[in-house]
Amino acid sequence: MRNRDNAERKPTILKLGGSAITEKGTPLTPSMSVIRRLAREVSEAEVSPLILIHGGGSFGHPLAEKYRLKEGFRDPSQLVGFSKTHEAMVSLNKLVVEALIEEGIPAFGMPPSSFTVTRMGRVYGLEDKPIRMAIDLGLVPILYGDVTLDLEKGFAILSGDQIAALLAVRLGAERIIMGVDVDGLYTEDPKLNPSARLIQHLTIKDLEEIWRGIRGSSSPDVTGGMMGKILELIPPIKRGAKALIVNALKPRNVYKALKGEPGIGTEITKE
Amino acid sequence: MRNRDNAERKPTILKLGGSAITEKGTPLTPSMSVIRRLAREVSEAEVSPLILIHGGGSFGHPLAEKYRLKEGFRDPSQLVGFSKTHEAMVSLNKLVVEALIEEGIPAFGMPPSSFTVTRMGRVYGLEDKPIRMAIDLGLVPILYGDVTLDLEKGFAILSGDQIAALLAVRLGAERIIMGVDVDGLYTEDPKLNPSARLIQHLTIKDLEEIWRGIRGSSSPDVTGGMMGKILELIPPIKRGAKALIVNALKPRNVYKALKGEPGIGTEITKE
Numbered sequence: 010m011r012n013r014d015n016a017e018r019k020p021t022i023l024k025l026g027g028s029a030i031t032e033k034g035t036p037l038t039p040s041m042s043v044i045r046r047l048a049r050e051v052s053e054a055e056v057s058p059l060i061l062i063h064g065g066g067s068f069g070h071p072l073a074e075k076y077r078l079k080e081g082f083r084d085p086s087q088l089v090g091f092s093k094t095h096e097a098m099v100s101l102n103k104l105v106v107e108a109l110i111e112e113g114i115p116a117f118g119m120p121p122s123s124f125t126v127t128r129m130g131r132v133y134g135l136e137d138k139p140i141r142m143a144i145d146l147g148l149v150p151i152l153y154g155d156v157t158l159d160l161e162k163g164f165a166i167l168s169g170d171q172i173a174a175l176l177a178v179r180l181g182a183e184r185i186i187m188g189v190d191v192d193g194l195y196t197e198d199p200k201l202n203p204s205a206r207l208i209q210h211l212t213i214k215d216l217e218e219i220w221r222g223i224r225g226s227s228s229p230d231v232t233g234g235m236m237g238k239i240l241e242l243i244p245p246i247k248r249g250a251k252a253l254i255v256n257a258l259k260p261r262n263v264y265k266a267l268k269g270e271p272g273i274g275t276e277i278t279k280e
Numbered sequence: 281m282r283n284r285d286n287a288e289r290k291p292t293i294l295k296l297g298g299s300a301i302t303e304k305g306t307p308l309t310p311s312m313s314v315i316r317r318l319a320r321e322v323s324e325a326e327v328s329p330l331i332l333i334h335g336g337g338s339f340g341h342p343l344a345e346k347y348r349l350k351e352g353f354r355d356p357s358q359l360v361g362f363s364k365t366h367e368a369m370v371s372l373n374k375l376v377v378e379a380l381i382e383e384g385i386p387a388f389g390m391p392p393s394s395f396t397v398t399r400m401g402r403v404y405g406l407e408d409k410p411i412r413m414a415i416d417l418g419l420v421p422i423l424y425g426d427v428t429l430d431l432e433k434g435f436a437i438l439s440g441d442q443i444a445a446l447l448a449v450r451l452g453a454e455r456i457i458m459g460v461d462v463d464g465l466y467t468e469d470p471k472l473n474p475s476a477r478l479i480q481h482l483t484i485k486d487l488e489e490i491w492r493g494i495r496g497s498s499s500p501d502v503t504g505g506m507m508g509k510i511l512e513l514i515p516p517i518k519r520g521a522k523a524l525i526v527n528a529l530k531p532r533n534v535y536k537a538l539k540g541e542p543g544i545g546t547e548i549t550k551e
Contacts, residue, residue: 088386088418096377099370099389106367115359117393118370124395126409136407138397142429147359158413 016145019183020058021267023051024173026189027066027154029257030105036071037097044108047188047263052112054267058144060176061105061116062152064169068101069094069154073166078156082163091164095122095156102153109149117148121155121172130165132175141180152176170241177245185250186266187238188257193275194235211277213246242277252277287416290454291329292538294322295444297460298337298425300528301376307342308368315379318459318534323383325538329415331447332376332387333423335440339372340365340425344437349427353434362435366393366427377422388419392426392443401436403446412451423447441512448516456521457537458509459528464546465506482548484517513548523548 025047032038051061065073073079076090102118109116124136143150154169170187177185197205216239242252255262255274265273296318303309322332336344344350347361373389380387395407414421425440441458448456468476487510513523526533526545536544 082417085418089381089384091419092377092381092386092388095388096374096381099374103367103370103374106363110360110363110367113360115363117363117366118391119394120389120391122388123390123410124407126413134409136395138405139394139429142397142431146353146429146434147356148362158410158417160413163417 015058015147018058020060020144020180021056022173022177022180022182022185023059023061023263023267024169024185024187025061025063025105025257025263026187027064027069027169028190029066029188030063031066031068031101033067036067037100038067039101039104041104041108043258044105045111046260047257048105048108048112048114050261050264051109051267052114054264056267057147057149060140060144060150060152060180060182061109062169062173062176063101063105063154065098065101065154068097069166072097073156078164079166081159081161081165087164091156095120098153098155102151106151109151115148116151117143119143119150119152121152121167122157125155125157125167125172126160127157127165127167128160129162130159130167132167132171133160135175135179137176137179140176144180168237168241170238174241174245177250178248181248182245182250185242185245185252186263187242187252187254188263188266189235189238189254190256190258191235192256192259193254194239208275209272211275212280213243213277214280216243216277239277246277246279249279286329286418289329291331291415291451292327293444293448293453293456294330294332294534294538295440295456295458296332296334296376296528296534297458298335298340298440299461300337300459301334302337302339302372304338307338308371309338310372310375312375312379314529315376316382317531318528319376319379319383319385321532321535322380322538323385325535327538328418328420331411331415331421331423331451331453332380333440333444333447334372334376334425336369336372336425339368340437343368344427349435350437352430352432352436358435362427366391369424369426373422373424380420380422386419387422388414390414390421390423392423392438393428396426396428396438396443397431398428398436398438399431400433401430401438403438403442404431406446406450408447408450411447415451439508439512441509445512445516448521449519452519453516453521456513456516456523457534458513458523458525459534459537460506460509460525461527461529462506463527463530464525465510479546480543482546483551484514484548485551487514487548510548517548517550520550
């Protein structure tokens with residue numbers, strides 16, 4: 010039972026950062042106006058097949074830290090922390106899914122913890138048959154950064170970025186759009202140097218030169234969270250997916266990115 | 281990373297009927313006092329490893345009927361009905377999981393739609409690795425009757441009873457406790473005949489004689505929903521699991537059943 014068009018088209022993967030859809034400083038607080046606006050933009054763009062993945066922001070991190078989930082299983086008292094962290098993510102996912110349903114999108118919440126096993130925090134096994142069947146039918150799977158059962162550590166934290174990149178490889182995605190809370194990659198840290206410029210396009214070769222230190226002072230600012238994001242994106246980009254980093258906090262950016270309009274953020278391609 | 285004790289023990293499967301934990305007549309209405317009491321009973325019984333599965337009751341059925349999900353995919357307008365039905369089940373699951381966490385149980389909500397594929401409504405593939413790892417670690421997976429992607433029909437409804445029986449077979453469960461809203465199986469329909477007696481024990485052979493019509497007028501009342509339940513239970517019972525049908529609406533019944541106290545409802549065994 011397939012939607013013939015969807016079964017033949019390459020999917021688009023849209024990742025929405027936790028820092029864009031939640032209030033960073035306040036635990037368990039969604040940015041409902043941002044979530045609703047993004048749901049409208051996704052609905053208006055009418056992209057199909059589409060898989061949406063969101064981060065945890067202030068829903069996932071505080072509980073994961075409180076129970077030291079990143080260290081893995083050390084003590085049975087952490088188990089209820091695993092439960093609470095997952096349930097907090099279910100709550101955030103519910104808000105995202107309901108906002109999308111409100112806009113007429115057949116959103117389908119799918120918690121990675123139910124079908125993924127990690128090893129030292131990296132995906133070891135991921136049952137993707139229900140996801141494939143869902144997009145073939147016209148549903149829009151909504152995944153998220155989640156806790157997982159881990160072969161070495163007992164449990165682990167799986168980032169939405171890792172899931173987005175892995176699914177892009179598995180499903181041969183055409184595009185990965187990363188909606189974050191900055192405009193893209195800069196030539197330097199714009200907070201430290203006001204003359205820093207936004208980079209519109211980068212290739213894998215550019216990135217490799219940067220990491221080998223060839224670029225020196227003209228290196229883009231790929232530190233911290235952004236560095237991790239870029240590293241995750243390399244495998245799907247090498248397989249031909251276009252990655253686009255856009256500021257999801259600026260209205261219409263995600264819509265334009267989904268529509269393929271140029272010049273919104275930083276595009277990273279194979280060549 | 282395993283809890284050695286749990287990895288060696290056979291799991292107990294507890295199914296809580298949707299008609300026990302929701303208000304039958306009122307859509308999307310939980311029976312919170314029943315849910316909280318059952319969470320306390322599960323906590324006090326301290327059974328491990330344990331897998332809990334619940335039905336949909338007034339959360340699942342009204343939406344599934346409105347969008348005719350049982351008929352399978354016929355029209356794209358049903359897709360948002362698939363979404364809404366699943367989200368209603370997520371809401372009910374959240375209430376159950378939160379009540380259990382409140383009682384100190386490391387409950388872990390796992391939606392079957394994320395890791396199960398059906399064919400004509402029967403489970404065709406079910407990725408059980410995360411469930412196995414979860415119980416080995418000491419978590420308590422909480423599954424439920426759910427929508428599924430279906431190889432023939434596009435989508436289907438998967439009952440909590442089918443999941444309970446299938447997991448009992450896969451994981452070699454020792455016991456399946458079915459918490460329902462009646463006392464068990466009766467010799468006749470107690471609503472029609474006040475002299476109907478509760479059956480304390482039945483074997484598979486007894487059931488087969490009943491279905492071959494040998495028993496005649498002394499047949500137990502296995503009609504409607506109860507008939508479907510019994511049919512699902514036969515494979516795990518044939519593999520040696522004890523099935524117990526108890527009234528979850530009567531306080532302490534589920535606790536006693538989990539503790540292995542005799543004489544609470546109807547027990548069905550292989551011989």
